[in-house]
Amino acid sequence: MTIHITIHGQGRPLVLFHGFGFDSQIWTSLLPLLEKKYQLHLVDLPGFGLTNLMSWEAFKLALLERLPKTFTLVGWSMGGLYATRLAVESPSRISALVNLASSPKFTRAEEWPGVDQALLSNFSEDLTRSPLLTLEKFMTWQLSAKTKSLIISSKVPSIEALQAGLSVLIDWDLRQTINRFIKPILFIFAGLDAILPAKMMEVMQKTYPQFDYVMMKKARHALFLSHTDDFVGILEDFIK
Secondary structure, rough: OOOOEEEEOOOOEEEEOOOOOOHHHHHHHHHHHOOOOOEEEOOOOOOOOOOOOOOOOHHHHHHHHHHOOOOOEEOOOHHHHHHHHHHHHHHHHHHEEEEEOOOOEEOOOOOOOOOOOOHHHHHHHHHHHOHHHHHHHHHHHHHHHHHHHHOOOOOOOOOOHHHHHHHHHHOEEOOHHHHHOOOOEEEOOOOOOOOOOOOOHHHHHHHHHOEEEEEEEEOOOOOOOOOOHHHHHHHHHHHO
């Protein structure tokens, strides 16, 4: 059982979780802006990159053995679900939580504007027929023309890993448990997000007024790639 983590820079520990279909290399373009102030721990989530597919509990236990005593945790998209669950279940280790284009529940529900579950279910079926083409389509869906050129080639996940990742997106519902984490939480949303509706921020502000929120109006789902300087400024203001 292997968890792949790369460490860059020195300073306050900052742990980053990537989104569905990608791996920790998605953060590479941010390194020059962050590694002089922070010790960055870039994690491959289960089944992605060079991390083996494993259960949540196995991943959590093995991961915490490898990370600093306390750290700020950043999760993008699917990685935000992983980050939120880790924060809720191991609050003593995490000093602050930052979620990018993510929410405690990804799929749509009554009075909850998430992703259409049927869309993700159809995507799951497409994966079994044409995994590479379907994955490329989904990854393109998350990126703008500007950000595609920033992506470094990643190891293609197995169908089993992709299906497990989709199960996280479809099944995990952390709307109640997120209240257990009483340390600072920031949600950054993108106004032009084609995956997570911008309306999500309005609903969350009413449901969780204790959290901090930022809307990057001209950004898409991969907001940290298209608006890197803005994102870094928001992040640093929040965790300083």
